[in-house]
Amino acid sequence: MPTPHYGQPRYRAIADELRKRIESGAIPPGALLPAESVLTSEFRASRGTIRQAIAALREARFVTTEHGRGTYVNPVRREDCEMEIRQRQVSADPELAALFAVEAGTVLIEQERIVREGGAVGVVIRSYRLFRE
Amino acid sequence: MPTPHYGQPRYRAIADELRKRIESGAIPPGALLPAESVLTSEFRASRGTIRQAIAALREARFVTTEHGRGTYVNPVRREDCEMEIRQRQVSADPELAALFAVEAGTVLIEQERIVREGGAVGVVIRSYRLFRE
DNA sequence: AGAAATTTGTCCGTATGTATC
């Protein structure tokens, strides 16, 4: 039977299932994912489809694959990580003015990103660009 | 002939060739890449291999693909972009102190990234974290 | 509005190359 994929594609459903196992701790960080051949049997999917699912997990940084070895579950991956962004105009301080080669006090665009990790503020990131039209 | 891939894989060689055409302007930003069927003929490669090449370009943000439409060349993509990183300790200004819930003047780790785009400074990014340990 | 053609998306099966154990 060739291929009906109503709703969600097969490879994505498989990726989701594997992701659940990772997040639940069923496959802990550092552990190897079952081999492609094993997953092929378990999910009754072709190798290409299994590889697509693993590629999706890899892209999302859940796992890392090593040639001839296997696919490992990556450590951590913060769950409770929110980010706020704010943008405003500020005057260039002397250092920024020098970097951008403008006069001190020139208007810059500042974006501030506040990364919260489990409630507390983890990192504050401020970026500056020249304001041009 | 099934598949020898000595040295560079086929899909990567194709991706490189397409990238050259994009960087040279032969396929300008906003333009459509030749359809997969056309590339299949030109490179005498299977569709899967062509799609792998395009996927590589997509991952590198050179192109964007739309279902039923085609694959477009993305605008810009700065070539000459260098970055410097510097780290130092600074005193928390009132706003940062409030965010981190510490007293003003508390020591923070500041990392400054200076992104140059073609000589001039394009963006300055400053990140702040608490200094612990 | 509707049908056909075009183009990308998904999936299958198979074969062979390459790295690691």
Next chain:
DNA sequence: AGATACATACGGACAAATTTC
């Protein structure tokens, strides 16, 4: 050297979105 596991590549089939007529 052999077994295992991932990487590359081919070819075919059908699905879904878009464009064209």
